[in-house]
Amino acid sequence: MPRKINIAVLGATGLVGRTFLRILEERHFPVGELRALASERSEGKLVPFGAGEIPVHAVREDSFDGADFALIAVDDSVSREWAPKAARAGAVVVDKSGAWRMDPSVPLVVPEVNPDDAFEHDGIIAGPNCSTIQLVVALAPIHRVNPITRIIVDSYQAVSGTGSAAVEELKAQNRAIVKGEHYEIDVYPHQIALNVLPHIGSFSDNGYCSEEIKLVNETRKILHSPDMAISATTVRVPVEVGHSEAVHIELTHPMTAAEVRDLLRAAPGVAVVDDPSGSQYPLPLDAAGRDEVFVGRIRNDISHPHGIAMWIVSDNLRKGAALNAVQVAELLMARGALPSKQRG
Numbered sequence: 105m106p107r108k109i110n111i112a113v114l115g116a117t118g119l120v121g122r123t124f125l126r127i128l129e130e131r132h133f134p135v136g137e138l139r140a141l142a143s144e145r146s147e148g149k150l151v152p153f154g155a156g157e158i159p160v161h162a163v164r165e166d167s168f169d170g171a172d173f174a175l176i177a178v179d180d181s182v183s184r185e186w187a188p189k190a191a192r193a194g195a196v197v198v199d200k201s202g203a204w205r206m207d208p209s210v211p212l213v214v215p216e217v218n219p220d221d222a223f224e225h226d227g228i229i230a231g232p233n234c235s236t237i238q239l240v241v242a243l244a245p246i247h248r249v250n251p252i253t254r255i256i257v258d259s260y261q262a263v264s265g266t267g268s269a270a271v272e273e274l275k276a277q278n279r280a281i282v283k284g285e286h287y288e289i290d291v292y293p294h295q296i297a298l299n300v301l302p303h304i305g306s307f308s309d310n311g312y313c314s315e316e317i318k319l320v321n322e323t324r325k326i327l328h329s330p331d332m333a334i335s336a337t338t339v340r341v342p343v344e345v346g347h348s349e350a351v352h353i354e355l356t357h358p359m360t361a362a363e364v365r366d367l368l369r370a371a372p373g374v375a376v377v378d379d380p381s382g383s384q385y386p387l388p389l390d391a392a393g394r395d396e397v398f399v400g401r402i403r404n405d406i407s408h409p410h411g412i413a414m415w416i417v418s419d420n421l422r423k424g425a426a427l428n429a430v431q432v433a434e435l436l437m438a439r440g441a442l443p444s445k446q447r448g
């Protein structure tokens with residue numbers, strides 16, 4: 105019988121943390137001891153797991169003792185504090201924050217794209233930003249056969265990408281607007297209900313915001329293409345779950361839209377939904393709760409002889425976050441690379 109795997113989930117009360125628990129259950133992950141960890145605010149709360157609920161504990165110095173994997177979904181500063189402690193306790197950390205992604209000693213892994221990188225870790229493996237994951241899952245199969253020389257990506261990102269407070273704010277604004285009542289603007293710099301905000305993260309001197317820079321740098325790292333030309337505009341939209349991306353790529357050689365469609369139909373983790381005449385294309389409402397990266401509107405770019413345009417949609421909490429991390433753990437287990445205890 106395969107041995108049971110002890111898991112600590114840090115951030116278990118959050119949107120991604122709760123999705124970790126759901127996915128572990130759905131995929132029949134061989135969970136042994138399961139520890140749900142969060143801040144002191146959550147001590148004693150319960151979170152759903154399987155048919156029941158498990159208690160949440162405030163994270164402490166000994167919280168990761170005996171854990172095989174630490175699945176971490178907290179803010180960058182909290183991860184910087186706890187991920188090294190979890191790794192030193194012997195757990196393999198799979199971290200969903202932005203704290204470790206660009207650290208040269210930390211692999212940044214999407215199992216469908218760069219699985220071998222996962223084995224080069226020293227205790228911490230990073231999961232990319234949600235908008236990066238769906239982009240590389242859809243583009244890597246093309247890049248492998250016909251190298252991409254340039255990517256332009258414009259995103260339409262759901263509020264759940266910001267965390268639970270943003271989902272509550274969108275719902276509260278929607279309710280208040282319907283009733284004609286006053287509402288708060290707190291999480292974002294502007295009202296998000298009935299609006300579109302071309303601003304995710306903080307702005308740099310070059311005019312790009314941090315989410316755009318993450319898309320550029322993370323995509324280059326995962327595709328092992330440090331000089332690839334990439335530009336992004338990231339936009340927050342009043343959608344609860346599911347990020348969408350309008351993507352234009354330039355290829356080394358010309359390719360037809362039909363060839364790209366065939367490649368993507370055979371690609372792991374990708375579902376092609378592409379019948380525009382029947383109004384069939386990926387939608388966030390359809391992608392929410394699903395595991396695939398959906399691709400449609402695949403067409404030859406009329407502005408470039410080697411160009412392809414497409415529309416990519418995925419559930420940011422699942423493939424964009426928790427599912428990708430659980431797949432990393434499954435990948436290590438499948439290749440017999442179970443965590444070795446007491447690192448460092």
Ligand SMILES: NC(=O)c1ccc[n+]([C@@H]2O[C@H](COP(=O)([O-])OP(=O)(O)OC[C@H]3O[C@@H](n4cnc5c(N)ncnc54)[C@H](OP(=O)(O)O)[C@@H]3O)[C@@H](O)[C@H]2O)c1
Nearest residue numbers: 115117118119120142143146177178201234265267268425
């Ligand atoms: N949402 C997405 O689509 C997505 C996708 C990819 C990556 N991420 C990243 O994943 C991380 C979590 O995102 P989220 O959307 O799940 O956020 P969230 O819903 O706001 O949840 C945040 C979690 O962090 C915990 N936490 C906060 N301060 C803590 C502390 N001092 N010590 C221990 N735990 C603490 C919270 O616990 P309490 O309830 O006790 O406060 C909660 O469990 C972020 O780094 C985010 O950038 C999110």
